[in-house]
Amino acid sequence: MNLRGIVAVSGRPGLFKLVGQNKGGYVLESLDAQKVKIVANITTTKLASLEDITVYGEDDDLKLLDVFANIVAAKGNVPDTKADAKDLKAFFLEVAPGHDQEKVYTSDMKKIVSWYHLLKELPLFSEAAPEAVVDQDGVKIEDKSEKKVKASPKPSNAKAPSKTAQPAKKANMTSKKGV
Template sequence: MNLQAIVAVSGKPGLWKALVQNKTGFILESLDAQKTKMVANLSTAKMAALDEITVFGEDDDIKLTDIFERIKSSANVPDAKADGNTLRKFFREVAPDHDEERVYSSDIKKIITWYNLLKDMPLFNEEAKQPAVEDTVVEETAVAEVAAPSEAPAKAKPAKAAKAEVADTDKAPKAKKAPAKK
């Protein structure tokens, strides 16, 4: 599942797709039917990318993407408006090692609501894009070649810098000599 560029914005219902970034924040588009757009200012809005969200676990935190995968394979998903006991029972099935004291029923409702928004989208069924191993090796080699230039250009640069320093001192006004003390 590819949830990159899908964010939740605090204070705004639903999920948003980050379209582009500008100087002050991001231009977001809602994932609902209205496709409303808004500018989220980074200094005032708190955004969380879905592929980075975790849920409190008893031992380790559980990634939201893992929970979505388990919900996808589940036979029946309850409605997000169901009572808290039904939601908690379902969440025990899909995330058995979650911390029940720190994961509230409102969190479970939000996760199920997000799942219902995303389940029919094509990006929910496609694989997350990860860089290929061959590409990273080529990039590292290119970076190493740029970092270690040949000896000839390195010797030429200091000579030019020295000439520039001499030229600057010739243009500087000459200091007046202080009168001799008697």
């Protein structure tokens, strides 16, 4: 399952694909049928990558990726977001066993189910997640799928030589001898 670049934006419904970044913010494209592009302000907007989202668990937190994998396995009986709270709770007990029933609210369950309904038509569930390169300490270095291009930026205070500049002329060193 590959959810790289799919984000939830605080204060906006639905999911977005991270397209790029400019000086004003993140360029996002909605995943619904309208494909609206927006620029989310870097300083005021909070983005949450679906890869990083977890669900409160009784022992350990559950990754959203694992919950989605369980929903895909349960295929036929995924409730609608407008389903009864009892149905959602029963469904969530099936797809997220071990979640903390006091901390995970019905609104959270509805949000996860609505995200699934947005993503199920996309090929994201059949794609493999890109592998990460990890060093000896288990720290992620870089992704194999991402190509890094190293650009050598020119320092802003360095001045390039002018093409029209002339080399300095030698001073005339001839002297006159007195007679």
